[in-house]
Amino acid sequence: MSAAISSRIVEIEESVLGKNQEAADKNRRLFAENGVLTINVMSSPGSGKTALLEAILSRIQGRLGAAVIAGDCATDNDAQRLRGRGAEIVQIVTGGYCHLDSEMIAKALPEIDLSATRLLFIENVGNLVCPASFDLGEALKIGVLSVTEGEDKPLKYPSLFARVDAVIVNKIDIAQAVEWDREKAMRALSAAAPHAVIFEVSARKGDGLGALLTWFEDRMPTPKRSGS
Amino acid sequence: MSAAISSRIVEIEESVLGKNQEAADKNRRLFAENGVLTINVMSSPGSGKTALLEAILSRIQGRLGAAVIAGDCATDNDAQRLRGRGAEIVQIVTGGYCHLDSEMIAKALPEIDLSATRLLFIENVGNLVCPASFDLGEALKIGVLSVTEGEDKPLKYPSLFARVDAVIVNKIDIAQAVEWDREKAMRALSAAAPHAVIFEVSARKGDGLGALLTWFEDRMPTPKRSGS
Numbered sequence: 001m002s003a004a005i006s007s008r009i010v011e012i013e014e015s016v017l018g019k020n021q022e023a024a025d026k027n028r029r030l031f032a033e034n035g036v037l038t039i040n041v042m043s044s045p046g047s048g049k050t051a052l053l054e055a056i057l058s059r060i061q062g063r064l065g066a067a068v069i070a071g072d073c074a075t076d077n078d079a080q081r082l083r084g085r086g087a088e089i090v091q092i093v094t095g096g097y098c099h100l101d102s103e104m105i106a107k108a109l110p111e112i113d114l115s116a117t118r119l120l121f122i123e124n125v126g127n128l129v130c131p132a133s134f135d136l137g138e139a140l141k142i143g144v145l146s147v148t149e150g151e152d153k154p155l156k157y158p159s160l161f162a163r164v165d166a167v168i169v170n171k172i173d174i175a176q177a178v179e180w181d182r183e184k185a186m187r188a189l190s191a192a193a194p195h196a197v198i199f200e201v202s203a204r205k206g207d208g209l210g211a212l213l214t215w216f217e218d219r220m221p222t223p224k225r226s227g228s
Numbered sequence: 229m230s231a232a233i234s235s236r237i238v239e240i241e242e243s244v245l246g247k248n249q250e251a252a253d254k255n256r257r258l259f260a261e262n263g264v265l266t267i268n269v270m271s272s273p274g275s276g277k278t279a280l281l282e283a284i285l286s287r288i289q290g291r292l293g294a295a296v297i298a299g300d301c302a303t304d305n306d307a308q309r310l311r312g313r314g315a316e317i318v319q320i321v322t323g324g325y326c327h328l329d330s331e332m333i334a335k336a337l338p339e340i341d342l343s344a345t346r347l348l349f350i351e352n353v354g355n356l357v358c359p360a361s362f363d364l365g366e367a368l369k370i371g372v373l374s375v376t377e378g379e380d381k382p383l384k385y386p387s388l389f390a391r392v393d394a395v396i397v398n399k400i401d402i403a404q405a406v407e408w409d410r411e412k413a414m415r416a417l418s419a420a421a422p423h424a425v426i427f428e429v430s431a432r433k434g435d436g437l438g439a440l441l442t443w444f445e446d447r448m449p450t451p452k453r454s455g456s
């Protein structure tokens with residue numbers, strides 16, 4: 001990269017990320033006050049983030065007070081798919097921006113009854129690069145990797161995988177059809193995401209979702225201002 | 229998005245894209261002088277750009293004077309996969325940047341003998357958002373969409389699909405296993421990429437590659453400074 005372009009990018013990054021951090025810290029305080037576990041779900045386009053959330057919401061059917069903020073460059077297709085499963089759904093259309101930022105989240109939060117929410121999923125824009133840099137105020141960052149994407153993706157997108165608390169390996173029902181080399185993938189994950197818990201699931205068939213939900217439930221905070 | 233962040237982003241974009249355009253125009257002149265058809269290949273991570281180039285290079289085995297510039301955030305895995313097929317391969321590691329820019333390409337070009345090259349593939353960073361905004365000096369922009377990613381991706385990433393000359397629908401050999409709804413996908417493509425030629429291929433099995441190669445060959449320019 002040229003010195004001119006790269007110094008300009010570093011300059012922006014510092015300025016944009018500084019502003020982002022302020023709003024992220026505010027969001028985080030709000031989530032803590034309300035006892036909301038917020039989970040930032042990141043992946044490539046098409047790795048199955050929405051299918052995974054559909055499956056999770058169908059399993060918990062309102063039991064845990066779930067909500068989803070879904071981010072996309074265009075369309076509200078994801079929100080449409082997620083509705084009707086007992087959760088509040090808010091769609092953010094970024095208008096071409098490649099990631100969600102904490103101010104977009106802050107603007108969406110008034111549409112959600114946080115006092116009735118225990119589990120808030122933020123479905124980020126499908127992108128394995130840019131979303132990793134933006135703290136949204138979440139408690140957990142999750143990376144979704146589907147078996148169709150190739151075993152070396154964690155090594156090729158290290159910035160995202162280094163930051164996640166868990167990796168969900170999705171579409172394991174078609175692992176054989178796409179010749180998924182599980183051992184190679186696990187080696188890549190333990191190099192790129194050494195501290196992440198790994199879940200192997202099929203959002204479509206339901207395999208592995210129970211363990212994932214238990215893991216979320218174990219991490220739910222107690223609301224600080226709850227009267228109960 | 230907040231006014232502060234978004235105005236800062238617009239300001240950067242203008243500055244960065246302006247600098248990018250200058251170097252892109254220079255690259256484009258260099259390609260024209262040497263009679264090189266340059267193709268910017270863009271897609272999600274894992275849609276099969278490298279597998280497609282492996283298959284194409286294996287088919288043409290030096291016959292057309294092919295070269296590849298492969299971009300990745302990290303690792304030279306793609307270059308390693310592509311070598312040994314009679315083509316010059318240059319890897320650009322972006323160090324975390326989410327796309328290639330024209331100055332990165334300009335810096336890589338001295339490593340390629342352009343006078344012996346007729347077909348130059350640029351394999352962009354796997355990302356359906358950011359690469360679309362950066363002209364690299366290419367003659368053709370290609371989007372790759374794999375059947376595992378979902379039929380609505382062209383509608384969700386309209387900025388990229390609006391700009392491509394062709395869309396390669398890849399992994400058609402597993403279309404049935406992933407319940408690919410071809411008709412729905414074609415509707416999305418004709419809305420988002422109305423001027424693009426559509427190729428349905430399997431890089432793994434070789435289906436559809438002949439038609440794609442003919443399409444490339446038909447678009448190759450004649451070298452302006454060729455002595456032959």
